[in-house]
Amino acid sequence: LGTPERLSAVQAAFVQEQAAQCGYCTNGMIMTATALLAKNPRPTEAEARDALAGNLCRCGTHVRVLAAVMRVASNGTGGR
Amino acid sequence: MNQITLKRRQFLQAGGALVVGFALAPLASAAAQQAARGAFPLRDVTDDAVDSFLAIAPDGQVTLYSGRVDLGTGLRAAYRQIVAEDLDVPYDRINMIDGDTALTPDQGGTGGSTAIVAAGIEVRQAAATARQALLKLASERLLVPVEQLSAADGVVRASNGRSVAYGDLVGGKRFDIKADAKAPVKNAAQYKYVGKSLRRPDLPGKMTGRHTFVHDFKLPNMLHARVIRPSAIGATLADVDESSIANIPSARCRAHPELRDRCCENEWNAGARIACFACPLDRAAAICPAPTTFTPRCARPCRSGTSS
Numbered sequence: 001l002g003t004p005e006r007l008s009a010v011q012a013a014f015v016q017e018q019a020a021q022c023g024y025c026t027n028g029m030i031m032t033a034t035a036l037l038a039k040n041p042r043p044t045e046a047e048a049r050d051a052l053a054g055n056l057c058r059c060g061t062h063v064r065v066l067a068a069v070m071r072v073a074s075n076g077t078g079g080r
Numbered sequence: 081m082n083q084i085t086l087k088r089r090q091f092l093q094a095g096g097a098l099v100v101g102f103a104l105a106p107l108a109s110a111a112a113q114q115a116a117r118g119a120f121p122l123r124d125v126t127d128d129a130v131d132s133f134l135a136i137a138p139d140g141q142v143t144l145y146s147g148r149v150d151l152g153t154g155l156r157a158a159y160r161q162i163v164a165e166d167l168d169v170p171y172d173r174i175n176m177i178d179g180d181t182a183l184t185p186d187q188g189g190t191g192g193s194t195a196i197v198a199a200g201i202e203v204r205q206a207a208a209t210a211r212q213a214l215l216k217l218a219s220e221r222l223l224v225p226v227e228q229l230s231a232a233d234g235v236v237r238a239s240n241g242r243s244v245a246y247g248d249l250v251g252g253k254r255f256d257i258k259a260d261a262k263a264p265v266k267n268a269a270q271y272k273y274v275g276k277s278l279r280r281p282d283l284p285g286k287m288t289g290r291h292t293f294v295h296d297f298k299l300p301n302m303l304h305a306r307v308i309r310p311s312a313i314g315a316t317l318a319d320v321d322e323s324s325i326a327n328i329p330s331a332r333c334r335a336h337p338e339l340r341d342r343c344c345e346n347e348w349n350a351g352a353r354i355a356c357f358a359c360p361l362d363r364a365a366a367i368c369p370a371p372t373t374f375t376p377r378c379a380r381p382c383r384s385g386t387s388s
Contacts, residue, residue, distance in 0.1 A: 004284035011287040021152035023286030023293075030287060059152060 001034060010034045010079045013068040021059030029055045033069045037079030045070060125185050130213070130255040132185040133206035134163070138251030140234045142169050146178040146203065147187025148195045150282065155195050157280050159203050161273040166207035166265050168231040169246065171273050208263035210255060217249040303330075 002008035007015065010033050020026045029052065036043055036051040043051065048069045057065065072079050123145070125132050135143045144163050150156040156176050164171040177183055187199040211231060218236035219226045221244050228239040237243040268275070285291040 002288060004288050004290065007284065007287060011284075014287050015283045018154075018280060018283065020283060020286050023152055023282065023291050026286050027289050 001030065008034065008080060009072050009075075009077055010037065010068070013071040014065070017064045017068040017071060019061055019064040019068040021057075021061055025055060025057045025059075029057070029065050033065075033072070034079045036069070037072055041073070041076045041078040043069070043073050048073065123183050124254075125181075125183065127185050127187070127202075128258045129185075130206050130210050130257050130259050133203060133259070134167070134210050134255075136210075136246050136250050136252075138247045140169070140173060140245055140247035140251070142167065142174045142234075142246075144174055144176045144203065145184040146176055146199075147185045148190045148199045149178045150176075151190060152282065152286075153195065154280050155190075156282060157278050158196060159200065161276070161278060162200055162204050163207045164273040165271060166204050167211050169234040171278065173234060202259065204265055205259040205261055205263060208265045209257060209260045212260070212263050213255050213257055214246055214249055218244050221249065 002011045010030055014020060014026065014030060019029070032052055032055050033048075036048065040047065045066065048066060052062075052065065052069070055065075123132070125145075133145055135145070137143070142163065144159055146155070146159055148155060148159075155178070160171055160174045160176055163169065163174050185202075187202060188194075215226050215229050215231060215236060218224075218229055218231075218238075222229070222236075222238050222242050224238040224240060224242070229236050231237075234246045235243050236246070236249070266274075282291060
């Protein structure tokens with residue numbers, strides 16, 4: 001999707017919201033969020049929660065992950 | 081020395097390089113071992129020495145050696161903030177090394193939200209002690225009393241306008257002092273770095289699949305292992321069908337009375353073997369001793385006569 005130097009919109013939002021602790025689940029979160037936003041550039045929070053329901057984070061970053069996804073959703077660019 | 085009471089730290093002090101060399105001896109070439117020693121020369125890692133925590137290079141670059149590790153909690157930012165504050169060096173001029181017991185002091189395990197409140201205090205004491213030592217060195221160098229000196233951004237300045245950089249005072253050399261719990265620390269009103277939300281260095285790598293997890297480490301001839309546990313509590317191993325993994329290159333099986341583990345030259349094959357062993361595990365006759373409480377969970381091959 002992106003590199004550390006050129007992050008995708010979703011990756012950049014995850015950095016801005018510090019939406020990772022250990023980072024082990026992060027790649028899956030980012031792929032799921034990117035797929036959601038590509039299909040639905042302005043999901044509601046309920047839709048985002050539903051899309052991410054299968055991605056579990058043991059560190060407990062779900063609230064920040066959701067904030068990152070909604071940050072991208074708010075500009076409607078589809079996450080690229 | 082008693083083998084059992086020999087502490088890890090004493091062991092490393094006695095010969096950390098030898099320990100590493102011994103561990104790798106059957107695996108790595110002599111050249112690789114030599115390279116490893118050259119890259120990581122032995123350090124003093126006594127728990128209370130300033131040098132165990134901090135090193136200042138001639139160019140003023142500071143290295144912090146942390147006995148606690150950043151598990152994604154932001155410790156690499158937080159400890160650098162603490163050092164920047166109480167050593168009076170710019171945040172960006174600090175590198176942090178964690179997760180290497182041959183290089184770092186033993187600050188105990190990382191967990192329980194204690195990395196700041198307990199181990200962070202040790203880092204702060206080391207930084208504050210080093211700052212006092214640098215002021216004293218600067219006093220001798222500039223022939224100005226310590227009271228007329230101030231430190232900021234890695235430079236000691238005297239009231240008469242003269243100054244000297246940390247790197248010129250101690251660069252590449254040891255402090256050879258113990259961390260002083262009474263060394264004066266900044267009060268909160270003076271904080272420039274602590275309390276600010278600074279960039280976490282680990283995040284861009286984690287967001288782009290480039291972060292190195294412990295699972296990603298590779299050593300020469302390293303094997304990957306999987307433990308296959310019995311399917312019932314208290315079961316013991318009766319039989320292993322080695323032929324079931326004969327088709328996987330370099331797969332080995334080591335039987336243990338209560339577990340089995342198998343090693344493979346890559347993670348993929350190690351995982352693949354789990355599927356292969358779905359068969360032999362069922363065929364292995366597990367013996368369940370008096371499993372009355374756990375009968376519903378007992379594997380089909382139980383032959384103690386108590387299976388459901």
